[in-house]
Amino acid sequence: MLPALPLDEAGKYVAGAYLVFLALLLIYLAIMASKLSRIEREVVELAELVDRKAEVKAEDGAAPPPAKEPIA
């Protein structure tokens, strides 16, 4: 093992190690943020799907019933 480095030289290594840890956390946070935005997008799509289904149901309900064919 080398003799202990002076503070000014050792400081950059210590800062580097803690920055690596911080960077890992931030990268993970960014990945989680992208996942969250994807979930949000899917929720919006789901809401649109529900709205469309509700519209179709309302249109079906408003339409007059089909005319009965005369029995021969």
Place this chain on the structure above:
Amino acid sequence: MRSSTSCWRTEPIVYGKGLRALSLATALILTGAFAMVFFYAPLDADQGFVQKIFYVHVPLAIVALCGFVAGGICAIQYLRTRETKWDMRSYVTIHISVILAVGVLVTGSIWARASWGHWWVWDEPMLVSFLIVFLLYATYWPLRFSLEDKEKQARYAAVFAIVAGAFVPLNFTAVRMAEQYIHPETLATTTGGMPGKFALTFVICLAGMALLFVTMIKYEMASKHATFRLRSLRRKLAGDDDELTLGGRSAAPQL
């Protein structure tokens, strides 16, 4: 076809529960721990300021290795119960452990450069054994991805997680028992344990890192659970009866 709300009734697990409190506790303890590293713990007589790297490097390593073992335990539970939630837990635990292992390798390398004058030393058993463990777990995703059948994927991945999880403590013990190691010991030395201030700081750093690990697992589980439920709901609304088939090959398990 089940009713539109049945998926919520059959799986009432909410992974995001308590996440806010856990996140706050993690942030608080980690901030306090790092403050103690720089303002409370004294300088090491041998290594000087560089020793401060150990407060992030060693807790990361301990938590990552424990995570690998925990992944194996979850895999045992999966094989016993065949419940997919255990496969998911095993997958997520290993996933987060590998992320932390990257941090261990990089911070260890920085310490090695400062203390030994080299970024990497190939004849140092601890470094090489950790790299082997990391590379072993790096094959976990290709293994899962190579299997299309989800049941088979979960089963094979569980066997892998158990074998690799058993390898971790064996490997660690073997390295500790090796005579020619020069890697510094943290928890015990020939002259006794760590002095009080060092030990207290180290324990709080370890607690913070363990909390961070649990928080990350809960985030990941909540995210995966929400994604799966949303897709399942969308398929049901679209009138697709085959709600469990999400399409596309994936290494991730499906809840």
